[in-house]
Amino acid sequence: MADAKTLTHLERLEAESIHILREVVSEAEKPVMLYSVGKDSAVMLHLARKAFYPSPPPFPLLHVDTTWKFQEMYKLRDRMAQESGMELLVYQNQEAKDRGINPFDHGALHTDMWKTEGLKQALNLYGFDAAFGGARRDEEKSRAKERIFSFRTASHGWDPKNQRPELWNLYNARKAKGESIRIFPISNWTELDIWQYIHLNDIPIVPLYFSAKRPTVERDGMLLMVDDDRFPLEPGEVPVERSIRFRTLGCYPLTGAVESEAATLPEVIQEMLLTTTSERQGRAIDKDAGGAGMEKKKQEGYF
């Protein structure tokens, strides 16, 4: 602390996030935490454990699985669920499974079916009326204007023109039957804050964030990791061992790696601070539909 009475920015952010988590648990009927196993999810889960300690967080974790995540992510997911004492729900869109939707053959449809549709189906199936998500306002332009409590119609749509004003730290969680709320407790955190907090609190994260020799191929200017044998190699193509890491994690065929030697957290942070491209740059999803890609996705029900 700067002095006994002035909190540091991380202390203020932590207190705000914990306050949000507790408000939702107090006012919602059936909350759930969307857990994507990435670094933001890791921080959000840690904050939830702090918010309700010594009780375990009084809601389950929901992983909307696309079956295409990195193997390391599945491992950490199961371990963290166990450590936190929370129930882990894994949902896979049966239709996407039956139709064999995959990121190699179906492009944008893959994200739409597995993630957007899968999420809607899971929320409907379990009847969750409030879902925590780990989105941050500094990630992307349309996120910067989204409320912390974001209302979704019964069909999970988002109307950016009709958001409820949020004053002070008073959140209005009331809603009609069938409607739901997405809540973003780490809205005000930046990428640097997330890393610093992970560092200070020793929060377990997927090892893929750290540099290591991994098998890679290059596709459309993106460096992809060959995480399992489902990766369709071109005739004669041989994965190359490169020293890589990931700044953001999603479906492995859609997530670009960066060449890096950063093997420790301070080194990762150092690299992030000295880098010249934004973190979502490695993600294909933002490039659809011109500049308004994410905004359009959100209106359709994407987180």
Next chain:
Amino acid sequence: MSDIITNDSVYQTDSLIAEDIDAYLDVHQHKTMLRFITCGSVDDGKSTLIGRLLYDSKMIFEDQLEALQADSKRVGTQGQEIDFALLVDGLAAEREQGITIDVAYRFFATEKRKFIVADTPGHEQYTRNMVTGASTADLAVILIDARKGILTQTRRHSYLAHLIGIRNIVLAVNKMDLVGYDQAIFDKIVADYTEFAASIGIAAFTPMPISGFKGDNITGPSENTPWYAGPALIEHLETVEVNSAVDADKPFRMPVQWVNRPNLDFRGFSGLIATGTVKPGDAIRVLPSGKTSTISRIVTMDGDLDQAVAGQSVTLCFADEIDCSRGDVIALADNPPQAADQFEATIVWMADEEMLPSRSYWLKIGTQMVTATIQQPKYQVNVNTMEHLAAKTLDLNAIGVANLSTDKQIVFEPYAQNRTLGGFILIDKISNATVAAGMLHFSLRRAQNVHWQATDVSRDFHAGLKNQKPAVLWFTGLSGAGKSTIANLVEKKLARMNRHTFLLDGDNVRHGLNKDLGFTDADRVENIRRVGEVAKLMTDAGLIVITAFISPFRSERDMVRQMMQPGEFIEVHIDTPLADAEARDVKGLYKKARSGQLKNFTGIDSPYEAPLDPEIRVDTVAMSADEAADAIVARLIP
């Protein structure tokens, strides 16, 4: 790019990042945080300034810059130069319209602080967004176009920032490059603003000549303004005091969010400390119950704390098993806030559908949720001229002052003292929309201290001993109507029936309890309030109370009615026409009032509002005082 002047003297953290990342992280870890808003009208260069702050603090990445350069050429308003506004304007709809339509939050950091900027719109119809952005801000940057000076919007933004309680105001006179960095222009704007600021109660502000586009006085002193000796914008933002530091010096208060009960051995109360400091061993009081205990532990996952301050989220344990649940407020035992259910408040209406004075809304304040009804506004404020206007309702973006009442007592403090216990939102019960924000000024019944002494001999027991049902016979009517005469007869009749009574007479009370009050409207209201409180205590003691006061205003009689238990308030209108009362003029007062010797006399130069639906109406022209007294007693004891 060539035209962008960058001065990164305060942002030279790069070398540290590269050379000693651990040292850098240590610096970053100890940064404080400042939240601020920028307000200005559409062309004041607000988005450009924010874009500049992000750019200078290296928050814009290469890929974003490339997209920005491409966008600037395509739809920008700066020719071939970078249009920073495009970086900040987020949603597709507003990019097309070329205006910012919502609150957007941006982040940047310097060596000393992390900043969260609420970018709030300048358009008139979006008052609600500015109030929203300002509600969490420690500071406001009011932007002025140096070429235009103080505009209506400047006044509006300043008023709103002041209304929401922002203590630090920066007057950023922007686009100085377009007026040749002329000191006279700057000085004139500052002089104009000083006069205006004083008129709305802004005691201090920090003026600075800047250019968001060229970068003058943003990160360091500009060579173009040698006549300006004050701080650069960033320098100022890095050093002003943040709200949470001020809040830490106030008495301890924490609204309870959630009761933490993992097993029978642990019971903790979780919340965000609104003000003050708390330590194990501190004596606390839970409100509104008034129960006391001491803090035994401050529990966090990282271990118990020796102390926690305003702004921290904690879980508190008590030494004793006392009731405490969501909505309660934990406070310093010997300096607790009060509870009340009627208030005066400023209300900012934020919905398309106008406010309905009799409708009930949800009111959320801290962690308390109650039902509230709002009275017709006392006035509405014209946010451009600060004039008070008469208003029957409030519509979208209107700001007014009104009384409101809640169905349950809420623990509160005036907004000026405590944002958490004084700031509230109103929620429509049908649509669930947040329709208004408000700030409590004070309660209308100041005597309602909540830390009641719990007593063992109850109200019912008192009444039972006297074998009667407590009641208040509230006589109202013009001076000389016969209130005291009839009240006296009623008390005598009741006394003969072995009823325990007490008569509170207007003239007598003014000799003692209320001898400090005169006859202005405000004093009349206070007079009645005090009598109401005394009558209430007497009903608690089991008495039948008879009061004889002119009590000319309906709202105060209704206020007293609401203080009493249902059915215990019996309004008795001693209905005598003014001409008859004046003809009697037992005390010679009408004569004095008519001759101007007596001011504010009810019926002459001060209004009498007759009851609309009294329990008992006595027509003194049709019946004698004795007949009237019999009728009243018969109504009370059938």
